[in-house]
Amino acid sequence: MRVMAQMAMVMNLDKCIGCHTCSVTCKQAWTNRSGVEYVWFNNVETRPGQGYPRRYEDQEQWKGGWTLNRRGRLALKGGGRLKKLFSIFSNPKLPAIADYYEPWTYDYETLTNAPLQEHTPVARPKSLLTGENTKITWSANWDDNLGGSPDHGDKDVLLKSIADKVKFEFEQTFMFYLPRICEHCLNPSCAASCPSGAIYKRAEDGIVLVDQDRCRGWRMCVSGCPYKKVYFNHRTGKAEKCTFCFPRIEVGIPTVCSETCVGRLRYIGLMLYDADRVLEAASVPADQDLYEAQRKVFLDPADPAVVAAAEKAGIPRDWIEAAQRSPVYALINKFKVALPLHPEYRTMPMVWYIPPLSPVVDIVRDTGYDAEDRGNLFAAIEALRIPIDYLAQLFTAGDAGPVDATLRRLAAMRSYMRDINLGRDPDEAIPAAVGMTGEQIYDMYRLLALAKYDERYVIPPAHAEQAHSLEELATECSLDYEGGPGMGGSGPFGESSGGSVPIAVENFHMLVERQTSDTIVDPGDKELRVNLLNWDGKGKPEGLFPPRKDES
Amino acid sequence: MTGTLFFVVLPYVCLAIFVLGHVWRYRYDKFGWTTRSSQLYERRLLRIGSPLFHFGILLVAAGHIGGLLIPESWTEAIGVSETAYHAVAVSLGTVAGFCTLAGAAILIYRRRTVGPVFSATTRNDKVMYVLLIGTILLGLGTTILGNLTGHPHDYRLTVSPWFRSIFYFQPDPDLIQAAPIGFRLHATAAFILFAFWPFSRLVHVFSAPLGYLTRPYIVYRSRDPRLGNRPAKRGWERVQ
Numbered sequence: 001m002r003v004m005a006q007m008a009m010v011m012n013l014d015k016c017i018g019c020h021t022c023s024v025t026c027k028q029a030w031t032n033r034s035g036v037e038y039v040w041f042n043n044v045e046t047r048p049g050q051g052y053p054r055r056y057e058d059q060e061q062w063k064g065g066w067t068l069n070r071r072g073r074l075a076l077k078g079g080g081r082l083k084k085l086f087s088i089f090s091n092p093k094l095p096a097i098a099d100y101y102e103p104w105t106y107d108y109e110t111l112t113n114a115p116l117q118e119h120t121p122v123a124r125p126k127s128l129l130t131g132e133n134t135k136i137t138w139s140a141n142w143d144d145n146l147g148g149s150p151d152h153g154d155k156d157v158l159l160k161s162i163a164d165k166v167k168f169e170f171e172q173t174f175m176f177y178l179p180r181i182c183e184h185c186l187n188p189s190c191a192a193s194c195p196s197g198a199i200y201k202r203a204e205d206g207i208v209l210v211d212q213d214r215c216r217g218w219r220m221c222v223s224g225c226p227y228k229k230v231y232f233n234h235r236t237g238k239a240e241k242c243t244f245c246f247p248r249i250e251v252g253i254p255t256v257c258s259e260t261c262v263g264r265l266r267y268i269g270l271m272l273y274d275a276d277r278v279l280e281a282a283s284v285p286a287d288q289d290l291y292e293a294q295r296k297v298f299l300d301p302a303d304p305a306v307v308a309a310a311e312k313a314g315i316p317r318d319w320i321e322a323a324q325r326s327p328v329y330a331l332i333n334k335f336k337v338a339l340p341l342h343p344e345y346r347t348m349p350m351v352w353y354i355p356p357l358s359p360v361v362d363i364v365r366d367t368g369y370d371a372e373d374r375g376n377l378f379a380a381i382e383a384l385r386i387p388i389d390y391l392a393q394l395f396t397a398g399d400a401g402p403v404d405a406t407l408r409r410l411a412a413m414r415s416y417m418r419d420i421n422l423g424r425d426p427d428e429a430i431p432a433a434v435g436m437t438g439e440q441i442y443d444m445y446r447l448l449a450l451a452k453y454d455e456r457y458v459i460p461p462a463h464a465e466q467a468h469s470l471e472e473l474a475t476e477c478s479l480d481y482e483g484g485p486g487m488g489g490s491g492p493f494g495e496s497s498g499g500s501v502p503i504a505v506e507n508f509h510m511l512v513e514r515q516t517s518d519t520i521v522d523p524g525d526k527e528l529r530v531n532l533l534n535w536d537g538k539g540k541p542e543g544l545f546p547p548r549k550d551e552s
Numbered sequence: 553m554t555g556t557l558f559f560v561v562l563p564y565v566c567l568a569i570f571v572l573g574h575v576w577r578y579r580y581d582k583f584g585w586t587t588r589s590s591q592l593y594e595r596r597l598l599r600i601g602s603p604l605f606h607f608g609i610l611l612v613a614a615g616h617i618g619g620l621l622i623p624e625s626w627t628e629a630i631g632v633s634e635t636a637y638h639a640v641a642v643s644l645g646t647v648a649g650f651c652t653l654a655g656a657a658i659l660i661y662r663r664r665t666v667g668p669v670f671s672a673t674t675r676n677d678k679v680m681y682v683l684l685i686g687t688i689l690l691g692l693g694t695t696i697l698g699n700l701t702g703h704p705h706d707y708r709l710t711v712s713p714w715f716r717s718i719f720y721f722q723p724d725p726d727l728i729q730a731a732p733i734g735f736r737l738h739a740t741a742a743f744i745l746f747a748f749w750p751f752s753r754l755v756h757v758f759s760a761p762l763g764y765l766t767r768p769y770i771v772y773r774s775r776d777p778r779l780g781n782r783p784a785k786r787g788w789e790r791v792q
Contacts, residue, residue, distance in 0.1 A: 089602040
């Protein structure tokens with residue numbers, strides 16, 4: 001047994017209202033620079049829908065993730081090392097910008113400097129790639145709330161097997177939101193695809209990161225990741241991906257997407273797992289067994305043998321305690337209501353989801369029956385095969401069993417807790433029907449409905465004796481790094497060349513640059529960009545308006 | 553005098569810049585060390601042009617290593633006559649050269665006509681293109697002209713010994729002075745290209761990821777010793 005710790009997340013899809021706050025705050029924190037305009041480390045997809053980039057789940061096309069070769073051994077679906085090196089000059093499986101969308105801004109300046117005219121001046125969309133006028137035809141959430149789905153709803157990859165049953169007619173449709181970040185997999189295929197070895201998994205907390213100094217821009221990680229959560233910065237020529245907000249995690253605060261989540265649907269906690277069993281679990285022959293196989297890789301942090309092994313592996317005591325209190329462990333292995341996203345990619349993803357009961361509840365309620373009643377809900381779960389088959393395509397490689405069991409547990413919690421809330425005697429037959437006790441149901445209810453900040457996010461900080469040099473604390477002078485202050489502007493070899501700069505400092509300078517620039521786009525010069533999102537509405541930042549003639 | 557300037561001073565200066573430039577760039581600018589791929593913008597033309605150019609130029613490079621570094625006496629010692637060597641070199645070299653040139657033509661056409669690719673082209677790139685394509689054209693032109701006129705020059709008796717003499721630190725410019733003007737221009741252009749090399753995107757040649765063949769698939773790395781992304785300050789180093 002080789003115990004390793006992994007920072008993991010669970011999202012409760014029942015609570016997601018699709019407000020995109022997580023996406024926007026993440027973008028402001030991490031990808032508000034040129035070159036990554038189209039990059040969404042966090043995005044929210046409406047399901048059924050195509051996702052972002054379009055149809056990324058079609059691995060027959062993109063060849064992401066792992067597969068079993070003829071001898072039953074785990075192999076990269078996109079081809080092994082030699083094949084990668086021979087196709088290095090033109091990556092055959094790289095999504096084009098059209099599969100994402102062409103980033104754009106608006107010519108806001110026209111609004112202020114247009115001459116007096118009969119018609120209101122308009123701000124025309126300008127491509128951020130060329131600076132030319134452009135026509136907006138797609139975006140990161142073009143099919144939000146099933147928008148346009150009568151036209152292209154059938155392009156959802158998961159509908160291939162159940163397409164004839166799903167109707168995109170308003171009264172018959174079902175819909176839910178799926179927020180996605182990097183999965184920080186136990187068996188990351190992006191890292192395995194990287195020719196330069198620049199993508200690594202941090203030994204302490206399992207966060208998967210790209211070493212920007214070692215990345216050489218071969219783009220194989222973008223193809224290798226089946227979730228398409230590694231992006232290519234087209235200005236710096238380097239891969240970038242979700243960092244699980246490691247500077248925040250290191251000091252014990254949750255990621256930006258979790259912190260700002262309006263529905264409070266995200267849980268962050270530590271998982272202990274047996275690194276020796278990962279390969280074996282990722283290689284089980286049947287796709288549908290992968291969910292169970294991965295669950296068995298996780299170790300019970302309360303087990304004294306596990307604790308002893310973890311201490312031997314050098315995991316600090318407070319981390320083990322955090323793993324014991326981990327909400328993620330409770331949701332995955334204790335209550336068994338969280339499921340992995342697309343386990344069939346065999347990457348052992350570590351951002352799990354509680355499937356939404358709401359499509360079922362909505363339908364029961366719309367038909368006029370009591371949507372809290374156990375009998376009605378169980379019958380509906382039985383009858384509503386289409387949403388359940390769809391969820392099974394997402395979370396269990398098509399096996400409806402675990403989805404069904406999960407939804408029954410959630411339904412049981414609804415009815416059981418309603419009795420308690422209404423002051424009736426709790427019906428112990430309800431938890432028994434789903435193999436739980438009333439106590440367990442109540443604990444699950446606490447975690448899903450009431451859990452406060454420090455119960456949802458159990459994040460042991462990196463160790464205090466190292467804290468002075470952690471990214472976000474900056475107890476040292478924030479300008480005190482190699483190269484000194486005077487950061488700003490490009491190095492001699494294109495955008496952002498030169499030594500790396502602490503992230504907090506970099507973001508600060510980015511912000512200042514944005515707020516003090518006044519033209520829309522000039523790919524030759526990243527400083528010339530105005531971003532109203534960065535303006536807090538107070539005062540008049542320099543550069544918001546072009547200089548007056550008499551001033552200049 | 554011009555011989556010494558162009559074929560002794562220039563090579564040493566350029567090689568010094570080439571070596572020290574790479575060391576300096578690697579130390580100062582690891583972040584800028586990339587292929588700066590533009591595949592995201594356009595892939596149809598790149599799919600043909602880029603492999604054509606890259607595999608072509610790899611062959612050309614291999615041919616140059618063979619032609620410049622291996623003395624004629626060695627190949628003759630193993631029974632390869634000059635005519636046989638020349639026939640193989642010219643035929644393979646011309647094919648590789650044309651692949652390279654065709655690939656480069658497609659890539660340059662793409663760079664000029666595809667909007668996003670064009671706006672991502674820096675001044676540095678343009679200088680690099682002029683030097684690189686100029687050198688390729690001079691080399692290919694010299695080979696073809698020499699062979700068309702019927703009596704090709706045996707560069708392995710002039711250019712190659714001169715090239716090797718640079719590395720023995722006994723440079724003999726008279727050797728290359730005996731070669732036709734095409735060879736001399738090609739060599740000069742190549743050395744200027746070498747001097748520009750470390751400051752251009754061509755540095756990606758030296759990051760050919762051969763280590764990928766032997767390393768394990770998943771790389772684990774510890775957060776130590778550089779916490780955050782800054783080095784520990786003096787006096788704050790971790791206790792081992």
